[in-house]
Amino acid sequence: MTTAPTSDLTRRALDRIRPDVRDMHAYVVQSAEGLLKLDAMENPYGLPPALQAALGARLGALAVNRYPGDEAQRLKAAIAAHVDLPSGQSLVLGNGSDELISLLGIACDQPGATILAPLPGFVMYALSAQLQGLDFVGVPLDADFQLDEVAMLAAIAQHKPALLYLAYPNNPTANLFDAAAMRRLIAAQGAQGGLVVIDEAYQPFAAHSWLDEIRRDPAAHGHVVLMRTLSKFGLAGVRLGYLLAPEALAAEIDKVRPPYNISVLNAECALFALEHAEVFEAQAQTIRLERSRLVEALQALPGVKVWPSEANMVLLRVPDADAAFAGMKARGVLIKNVSKMHPLLANCLRLTVGTPDDNARMLAALQASL
Known part of the structure; x- marks a missing residue:
């Protein structure tokens, strides 16, 4: 495909775009056409036919000609009940976690503000900081992908970040960070007046949620925001994230939320899913069982190193990640090659846990591609 020539007017208009934005690469989603898609940590299970029909009827009855009304409040009430929202905490809804990350950056966008996170980690923390004009400081994990507590504490003391991100479990490493180290970092960030986003x-x-820690010791978490998404719950296509925080913090973050950011379709799908939470919990249980089988099978492959997982993905190191990725794709299986994301991820691949048939096919493609 040829590229159309750029007109003089367009070139002059491009000069008004920020130079750092023009130098960026857009977030690219791999094409999965004709491939088994195991690159994005999606729940491989859809709704049972009866629930598909019931959801379709509900969505068809919505007043899509009207702006959203009280749907967001009803959804907040349903989420509060689902998570047993602790006293003194409030919810903020977002169009996926990505929007919530942006809202947090906007709310904390003061001159000289910094965002701190361990690396490798979720790419949107650094990208959001750049787009908001905030400094981003990444602190490498150790060789086992655990927090380098000494380095993290030093970075908190030096940079005094407005936001400290701690993913629990982490992406793409799939592990839970040491809880004692987390508590000390949370305390240090609070002592210098910053927010923590878990x-x-x-x-x-x-196996563990930091919400239990917040319930156990609310006084130590007055500066902590806990963020979740319904994407891994089974609604990646719905784009619904939420955060819970002390009421005063949530109220300030909610001020920068765009009006009507949650559509009536998003809200109704999420409400429906929460009404049938047992279906999604059964799916998650199946995925956890499949994860154990997948890890065991991967550990038996020669030349492959596998890390423990607390997510619906598995991180592994192979002798040649580029060759293995290309070989698997040629065999019809799409995974994520994360080997270039960070030096600690050299020759690493990230596999999404799928159905038993998906995992068998993925394993066969990997074995043939090593």
Whole structure:
């Protein structure tokens, strides 16, 4: 495909775009056409036919000609009941966690503000900081993908970040950070007056939630925001994230939220899913069981190193990540090659846990591609 020539008017208009934005690369989603898609940590299970029909009827009855009304409040009430929202905490809804990350950056966008996070981690923390004009400081994890507590404490003391992101479990490493180290970092960040954002995107598959820590010691978490998404719950296509925070913090973050950011379709799909939460919990249980089988099978492959997982993904190191990725794609299986994301991820691949048939096909493609 040829590229159309750029007119003089367009070139002059481009000069008004920020130079750093023009130098950026857009977030690219891999094409999965004709491939088994195991690159994006999606729940592989859809709704049962009866629930599909029931949801379709509900969506068809919505007044899509009207702006959203009280749907967001009803959804907040349903989420509060679902998570057993602690006293003194409030909810903020977002169009996926990505929007919530942007809202947090906007709310904390003061001159000289910094965002701090361990690396490798979720790419949107750094990208959001750049787009908001905030400084971003990344602190490498150790070789086992655990927090380098000494380095993190030093970075907090030096940079005094407005926001400290701690993903629990982490993406793309899939592990839970050491809880004692987390507590000390949370305390240090609070002592210098910053916020902590604990990102629990993969909570349905983890053995522990930091929400239990907030309930156990609310006084130590007055500066902590806990963020979740319904994407891994099974609604990646719906784009619905939420955060819970002390009421005063939530009220300020909510001020920068765009009006009507949650559509009536998003809200109704989420309400419907929460009404049938047992279906999604059964799916998560199946995925957790499949994860154990997948890890065991991967550990038996020669030349492959596998890390423990508390998410619906598995991180592994192979002798040649580029060759293995290309070989698997040629065999019809799409995974994520994360080997270039960070030096600690050299020759690493990230696999999404799928159905038993998906995982068998993925394993066969990997074995043939090593």
